[in-house]
Amino acid sequence: MISFIQTKTQLPESSIKNTIALLNEDCTIPFISRYRKERTGNLDEVQIGDIVKYKEEFEALEKRKTAILKALEEQDVLTTELKTKIEKAQDLTTLEDLYLPFKKKRKTKAETARKNGLEPLAKIIMSQNASNIEAIAFKYVKGEINSVDDALEGARHIIAEWINERTDIRNNLRNQLERYAMISTKVIKTKEEEEKAQKFRDYFDWEESLNRIPSHRLLAILRAETEGFIRVKIEIDKERALQKIENRVIKSNNACAEQIEIAIADAYKRLLLPSLSNEALQHAKDKADEAAIQVFAKNLKQLLLGSPIGQKRVLAIDPGFRTGCKVVCLDAQGQLKYNETIYPHPPKNDSIGAMKKISSLADAYKIEAIAIGNGTASRETEALIRKIHFKNDIQVFVVSEAGASIYSASKIAREEFPDYDVTVRGSVSIGRRLQDPLAELVKIDAKSIGVGQYQHDVDQTKLQKQLDVVVENCVNAVGVNINTASKSLLSYVSGIGPKLAENIFKYRNENGVFASRNEIKKVPRLGNKAFEQGAAFLRVKDAKNPLDNSAVHPESYKIVQKMAKDLNTSVEDLIGNTDLLKQINLKNYSSATIGLFTLEDIIKELEKPGLDIREEAKVFTFNQNIKTINDLREGQLLPGIVNNITNFGCFVDVGIKESGLIHVSNLSDAFVKDVNEHVHLHQQIIVKVLEVDVVRKRIQLKLHH
Structure with a gap:
């Protein structure tokens, strides 16, 4: 295990050994990285996380080896040589290739041919030194086999299976797929005009190299295929692939060689290419998943470590038009003190009454900050609040309400506020997010927070695992006040x-x-x-x-x-x-x-004991003249907040319904390797409007330095 992990991570052997010993003693990653630096040689949580990952990978490999060896022993086919090869295998692909010839097969063409007694004929053809193969084949015309052609065809099916099971041939083809495979897509004609298909328009007729395709594009293509709008194909140069196999198998120039050539073409089309191109696509998908999960994890970390305003008294508003704005007052510990609904916007338009109400609540509850959710009617509500002349200096913040509705309908919210409906709980969540984003966001399943790309398309188990690690690391990096923390927050504390x-x-x-x-x-x-x-x-x-x-x-x-x-x-x-x-x-x-x-x-x-590692929250104001996408003009400079980061750039809220995109090429004049090195979530930035497509609701922006 140690050498397996060392090959994958290049970490010192003693560090790996000691880390594994600590993990086996039920120590957690945050604890090991913070309080056992001497034993690990000062490894950080990412390196310890890698050790955990490869330890699990190694254990899964060993488990599979045991199962395969047992199956081969039961079949009585386990030779010393095969056993050694299996024990030495360093990955699942090699392992499964070794097992392939012995796997219980469903009814195959080769199996049928064997039952009809054609294996000896296949062996004669493979020896490649019989001159009159048809005469030999004639001896096998009996029972189910009605002609020489039938006999030769059956023998070729057996040969095709042998070719498919040869590790060297499979590896050579894998190598070609890895280097030269092209992924291409074609639209399914009957679906072309469907409205849902339009967002995949770009992939109605697409082709690019499989090992170069960016993760977000591959995931989009696979989603379009899953939803039934396109067909996806993985291909390599067929002539070249066949030539490589023939060079390995054909050693003569007679009638046997002709039969083998036909068997090779059949093995390639029917067995090798379908299975290995699927495998290549799965590898590419795993890589894309990995990249998307990393983006999600980085975003989540930035979000959880967002700036708190700390223990201040907050008035929070969940804005709305017809249903009104839900207002709550919270004390410095986040306890709900008062709630009410105001109707400043159409259709009721009671803005005077609403302003009076907010003003009197701010006095009554000694409010120090106001949090406004960033959903529907957010801008209008913010404009209203800014007109009020408060007696004291009150800071006004617009807070992301992503996932607040999920929290308000959750079991946790019902336990916290059994006597209030979802709208009140949603407003409380908005206010508490301003006080302490981490303490509030841990109550929501990380996948619902809405930062990342194609989160429903990636491997859900891997995603969940990675996000849990991020939440645990963030909670422990900040530390938790045991006397005020919620159950959700406490549950992420190391060892709890x-x-x-x-x-x-x-x-x-x-x-x-x-x-x-x-x-x-x-x-x-x-x-x-x-x-x-x-x-x-x-x-x-x-x-x-x-x-x-x-x-x-x-x-x-x-x-x-x-x-x-x-x-x-x-x-x-x-x-x-x-x-x-x-x-x-x-x-x-x-x-x-x-x-x-x-x-x-x-x-x-x-x-600095108990120092909070997070920055303090800063007030931010959008350009008040920009209310809809129609107000945008090329060349405008606008304040904005980064609200999502992907591999191809970042999305920015400029105060209207649609977020604008800063493509990775517009983040800097130099080459951008990692978007996170240039911007972080919730960062306040200035952007330049490059292009506005009102019809497709797309806004292209550039980061203004």
Whole structure:
């Protein structure tokens, strides 16, 4: 396993060995990457994630080897040579090729020919030294076989199967598919005019190299095929492929060779190409999935680590026209204090009443910030709010409401607000997203947040796994206040999970707030392992021991106490005191288990304990003159917010219904390798309008530097 993982990752052997040992002890990735740097050689969570991935890949390979060896033993066909080859196989493709000749087959043409006694004839043809093959074939005309032609055809079916099962031939063809395969599409004529088909117009007649096709295009083509609008074909140069097989198989120039040539063409068309072109397409799809999942993961990470305004009193509005705007007031902890509906927009147009209402609520609940959802009627509501003269300085934010409707109808929302309907819950979610995006977004299935491309077309298990890892890493990177966190947030803390999160929640409700980290051990079923994995990511504000509100692990408290003692000061006075911290010689505190990596982390944490790694939220205003796509003109410079990132560019909200696209080529004058290096989600940028297609509702933009 170690050498398999090392080949794939190029990481040092000792790092891999120790990481696997920690994983086998049920340690989590955030815990290992943060608190076991000495053992892993300072691997980060991405490298540890890779070790986990290849460990699972290796285990799956070993499991398949065991199953195949057992099947071959049962069939009594397992030779020493075959066993060695199977044990040495480094990937599933090689393994399945070795197993192919022995696989239980459904009724094939070759199987029928064997039953009719034609295998000896096939062997004679393959030996390629019989001169009058028809005369020999005549001996096999009996039973089901009515003529020499029948006999030769049956023998060719057996030869075609032998050719199909040859590993060298399969690998050669794989190699050609990998390098030269073309993917082409044709529209299904009867579907061409359907409205749904129009978004796939570009692929009605398309061709490009399979190993160069970008992931988003391949996924779009496969979706169009699944929906029944196009046919997809994978092809290589047939003449060249046949020639390569003939060179490997045909060694003479007689009637046998002619029969083999026909069998090769049949094997290629009927067996090799269909199976190997499917395999090549699946490989390309896996690669495209991988790329799309990576884009999604990066976007999700940026979204979860979005800027919080922190514990401030918020008035949140879920805007709407006919149904009105749902308004809620939240306290600094995100608790709902008041809710009401106002109707400032058509058809009721009660803008005066609405402004008065908002103004009086802002006073009554000492509101510090206003959050407006970015859906229908968002711009109109924002314009209304900006007309109000508030007594105090109130910041106004437009908040993405992606997935808010999913949250408001969820079991979590029903538990939090059993007495309120979905509209009120949706507004609360918008307000809380402003206070702390991470704490609110973890309540929604990451796939519903709507950042990414073709998320329903990629491998769902792989996607879910990757997104769970991202959420877990983000939650643990920020840390969680154990006394205010929801069950959803707690469940992502290293070592905790849904069951213990439930128990923490119950304990808190029955016994009041946790006064220290040590008290966490009183939670039912929370044993030493869970405490070791999770304690340092759980923060206790205003605890007696100030380290309880830091990322210092309880196992290192003694070291910090010793540092303070050696400096003749208390832990409280050491925290945040840069001058004192600079005097510490870390080598004096290094031991077999805690080395310089961990000690440097401790000092960093003592400088700014519990510091939030996220930026602070900034207010943003769209151009108030741009209300619909018809107001856009080429050359305009506009403020915008990045609302989605893909491999081919990023989408930008400029304050109207349609998002504009900055194609990757318009992000910079230099070559752009990774879109994320130039922009990040929710970044406030200035864009230049390049082109507006009102009919197709498409806006092309350029990043203005």
